[in-house]
Amino acid sequence: MSLSVIICTFNREQSVNDVLDSISRQNCIPEEVIIVDAYEKNINYKIPDNLNVRILKSEVKALTYQRNLGINASAGDIIFFLDDDVILEKKYFSSIINVFDNKANSNIGGVGGYITNQWGQDQNIGITKRIGRVLHIYDGENAPGKVSTSGIFDELNTLQSFTGINEVDFLPGCSMAYKREVFDDYRPPLEINKYGGEDKCFSRMVAQSWKLCIAGDAKLQHLSVSGGARQSDFSETKSTVKFNLYIQSTYGKAKKHTLRLRVYYLFTSINTILISFIMLISVIKFKKSLKWFQRGMGYFFGAFSPAK
Numbered sequence: 001m002s003l004s005v006i007i008c009t010f011n012r013e014q015s016v017n018d019v020l021d022s023i024s025r026q027n028c029i030p031e032e033v034i035i036v037d038a039y040e041k042n043i044n045y046k047i048p049d050n051l052n053v054r055i056l057k058s059e060v061k062a063l064t065y066q067r068n069l070g071i072n073a074s075a076g077d078i079i080f081f082l083d084d085d086v087i088l089e090k091k092y093f094s095s096i097i098n099v100f101d102n103k104a105n106s107n108i109g110g111v112g113g114y115i116t117n118q119w120g121q122d123q124n125i126g127i128t129k130r131i132g133r134v135l136h137i138y139d140g141e142n143a144p145g146k147v148s149t150s151g152i153f154d155e156l157n158t159l160q161s162f163t164g165i166n167e168v169d170f171l172p173g174c175s176m177a178y179k180r181e182v183f184d185d186y187r188p189p190l191e192i193n194k195y196g197g198e199d200k201c202f203s204r205m206v207a208q209s210w211k212l213c214i215a216g217d218a219k220l221q222h223l224s225v226s227g228g229a230r231q232s233d234f235s236e237t238k239s240t241v242k243f244n245l246y247i248q249s250t251y252g253k254a255k256k257h258t259l260r261l262r263v264y265y266l267f268t269s270i271n272t273i274l275i276s277f278i279m280l281i282s283v284i285k286f287k288k289s290l291k292w293f294q295r296g297m298g299y300f301f302g303a304f305s306p307a308k
Contacts, residue, residue: 001097003030004076008058008066009084011039015225017046022087024048028094030080034073036066063173064188064198071183079183083174085225088113095218096177099165109210110178110203112171113218114161119144123158128267137260137267145169145214150260151248153200162216171212173199174222182206194231197243204251233294241265241302249307258307265303272296 005023009016016035023033033053037043038061047053056073058066067081078100080093096111125133125142132138132152140148144159145168156172176199186205192198203212231239244265245258273296279289 001078001101002076003028003032003078003080003093003097004070004074005030005033005080005082006036006067006070006074007033007082007084008036008063008070009038010061012084012225013043013045015085015223016043019082019084019086019088020045020048020051020053024050025090026088026093027090028097030093031076032074034070036070038062038066062190062193064190064192064202067188068190071187077180078177079180080177081173081175083222085223086174087221087223089116089219092218092220095215098217099213099215100177100179105165105213107211108165108213109182109206110171110176110212111165111218112168112177112212112214113175113220114159114214114216115156115172115175115222116161116219117221117223119157119159120161121157126271128264128271131267132264135263137264147204147253149252149254150264151244151252151258152261152264153244156214159214164217165213165215167211167213169207169212170200170203171214172222175218175220176203178206179210182210185209192243192246194235194239197240197247201243201247201251204247208251233291234298237295237298238302238305239298241299242305242307245302245305245307262303265299269296269299269303272299 007019029050033051035055036058037055038058056069058069092113099105099111129138138148138152139150140146140152140154142154144154144156146154147169188198188202192201245261248258248261249256272292276289276292276296
């Protein structure tokens with residue numbers, strides 16, 4: 001089973017070098033690593049001697065576009081997508097290969113890794129979901145990695161550490177691997193041209209035909225390095241809402257209307273903006289309160305946006 005790794009990047013030389021270094025230390029080395037670089041200047045990356053690395057230049061700075069370039073250039077049986085700011089633990093690749101190799105898992109098309117520095121948070125149902133349940137807006141399980149029929153994603157950050165596999169409805173964009181045959185029917189959607197939902201959209205596409213899971217032993221850190229192609233807090237949350245509306249209207253589990261999802265994000269907006277004001281009057285740092293306010297406004301305007 002041959003492995004292709006695709007790393008999409010924009011002006012993050014040191015982060016890419018760190019990813020390559022962690023790949024070179026794996027107990028299972030991939031046959032090829034493809035860096036899809038949208039930065040207009042050429043960067044001389046520090047490529048470890050034991051890695052076969054190719055660099056593709058992308059004229060478009062859009063993650064889904066870059067991923068499709070990488071897919072077209074790849075040759076592996078399993079295609080790994082890694083963000084340019086992750087650090088892999090030594091058994092990352094072998095742990096995911098073990099999932100695909102198991103004959104009992106033949107219906108699994110995609111596998112994600114476990115993000116040790118971001119997941120494992122305490123699980124509770126927030127005020128927005130509480131109100132949503134009363135108003136029949138939120139009808140989910142409040143379980144990490146699941147999507148409600150109303151289109152609300154229960155994020156993976158509350159997933160506790162485990163061994164083996166955990167079936168989910170979507171994979172984390174920074175760490176996911178798919179069988180090559182998945183791409184015979186599905187490709188990262190070019191209409192999702194900004195950060196904030198491309199991973200969830202592709203997951204929901206693939207989930208129509210395949211099961212998805214997280215491999216608890218495939219561990220990594222996601223450093224969320226600043227810069228690169230990241231958006232502002234306002235535009236990121238607005239994009240997230242727009243893309244989730246698109247996902248619900250196109251790949252919803254049951255009824256594909258978006259009204260309940262829009263109302264949910266309106267409540268999320270109000271809650272986020274109130275928190276920003278509490279931070280401000282409580283003499284908490286101004287920058288943090290501004291960040292929350294911008295996110296709240298992104299949710300608000302996103303709720304009134306067309307479904308992509």
